[in-house]
Amino acid sequence: MDYKSLSEEELERLVVQKDGEAICELGERCMYGSCGHEINLTRAYQLFHKGEKMGLSRAYAGLGEMYRNGIRFAKNETLAREYYRKANVPYPNEESKERNPKSVNEILPVKQSPEQDKIAGKPAAIVSDREIWEKLEAAESLRKKNDYDGAEAACKEVIQRIGTVPAGGNTWAMLADAYWILAFTAFNQHSFSEMEQYLAKAEVKKRHPWGVYLAAVSHRLVQAPDAMIEQDLHNLIGVCSSQMLSSQDLGDIYALIAELVMEGYGKQKGDTMQAARTFYKKAADCGNEYAREQWKILS
Numbered sequence: 001m002d003y004k005s006l007s008e009e010e011l012e013r014l015v016v017q018k019d020g021e022a023i024c025e026l027g028e029r030c031m032y033g034s035c036g037h038e039i040n041l042t043r044a045y046q047l048f049h050k051g052e053k054m055g056l057s058r059a060y061a062g063l064g065e066m067y068r069n070g071i072r073f074a075k076n077e078t079l080a081r082e083y084y085r086k087a088n089v090p091y092p093n094e095e096s097k098e099r100n101p102k103s104v105n106e107i108l109p110v111k112q113s114p115e116q117d118k119i120a121g122k123p124a125a126i127v128s129d130r131e132i133w134e135k136l137e138a139a140e141s142l143r144k145k146n147d148y149d150g151a152e153a154a155c156k157e158v159i160q161r162i163g164t165v166p167a168g169g170n171t172w173a174m175l176a177d178a179y180w181i182l183a184f185t186a187f188n189q190h191s192f193s194e195m196e197q198y199l200a201k202a203e204v205k206k207r208h209p210w211g212v213y214l215a216a217v218s219h220r221l222v223q224a225p226d227a228m229i230e231q232d233l234h235n236l237i238g239v240c241s242s243q244m245l246s247s248q249d250l251g252d253i254y255a256l257i258a259e260l261v262m263e264g265y266g267k268q269k270g271d272t273m274q275a276a277r278t279f280y281k282k283a284a285d286c287g288n289e290y291a292r293e294q295w296k297i298l299s
Contacts (some may be wrong), residue, residue, distance in 0.1 A: 015047070023051045024058035027203040031062065031071065039173060041072035042207060042244060058089035068092070070130045074137045130175050132158055138180050148185050155182045176203040183211060209242040210249045216256060226265070233260045251286030253277045258291065273298065 003011070004024040011029075014022030027047030051059025066082035067076045068091075083144065084091045115264035139154035155178040162174055183198035195218060198204065200212045216232035235259050240250065258279035261272055279296045283291030 015050075018054070020051060020054055020056045021052070021058075023047050023190070024056055024062065027051065027059065027062050031066070040207075041173060045072060045149060046243065049121075057087045057089075061089060070134060072133060075130075075136050076149045116134075129174075132161065136174065136177050136181065139178070143181055143185050143188065146188070148189055149179060151185050155179075155185075172203055175209065176201065176207045179204050180208040180211065184214070187214045187218060190218075190221070207244065209239045209244050210253070212236055213249070213253050213256060216260075230265050231258065233257065233265045247286045248288075251283045251291065253289035254283035254286065255288050255291040255294075258283065258294065 001021075003021050006014075006022070006025070008026070008029070011022045011026040015026060024047070027044050030040040030044035030047065044062070048059045048062040048066070052063060057248065060083045064080045064087060067070055068080035069075070081091050135154055135158050139151045139158070142148075142154060143151040158174065158178045162171055162178075179198045179201040183195045183204065186192070186195035186198060196215060199215060203209045212232075212235045216229075216236055219228050219232055236253050238244070240253060240257075244252070258276045260266065261276045261279065264272070266275070277295060280291045280295035281299065284295050
């Protein structure tokens with residue numbers, strides 16, 4: 001089967017069937033934006049991680065490229081070399097412009113240089129992309145350390161910097177990630193109105209569907225009107241199918257859905273106790289310990 005000729009929809013169906021070649025092909029398209037696919041670095045990482053669990057060489061090579069070049073993550077040569085070793089291909093010689101024909105390029109397509117893109121009639125990549133991704137990684141690290149002022153300053157610097165350079169393939173993703181960190185930072189500080197303004201920015205909830213969870217939690221904390229909480233329940237159920245959610249994120253969402261059902265929301269969906277048990281069980285299957293205890297109690 002010629003996987004490179006398959007559409008994104010065809011590849012997605014094969015990914016569900018755990019087809020290794022489809023997983024890696026789609027991961028490469030998400031990383032490089034090839035075959036008309038928009039760059040989606042979070043999705044690329046998720047696909048390569050899935051392939052890693054299956055022991056796929058192309059997936060190891062994909063992760064190696066991400067860590068070697070600082071794509072989505074800060075550069076980490078140690079991890080990059082480990083993934084290249086697992087892929088059983090030589091680590092690229094950065095001192096030579098000529099690549100080893102038996103290197104990673106036999107597994108991953110070569111990323112064209114800005115000069116090559118210009119010749120091919122494609123927009124040149126932004127030189128500062130890597131620096132911006134590293135700045136976003138640093139901002140998220142600051143947020144996790146409760147340095148909210150530092151995280152906010154770093155994100156706003158990214159937004160300002162993006163506004164001074166030509167639009168590139170990664171621009172929308174960078175902006176969405178910056179606004180997402182700002183939204184999470186606002187949530188951490190209980191600045192819920194500000195959080196919702198950031199979540200409403202273009203592509204933020206698409207790239208970070210867990211934002212729906214943050215919004216629902218904030219509405220409960222401020223005792224929002226029942227109609228708003230009911231809408232939150234609907235939104236939470238709707239976002240469960242997103243492939244951008246980690247197992248932990250999904251567990252949190254299922255557990256919150258169960259809590260809302262137990263509180264009397266969504267009664268039109270059927271028996272309250274049975275519905276709550278179902279969602280607690282789904283959350284427990286995702287590793288949520290609180291949900292596991294609640295499911296045992298209700299069972």
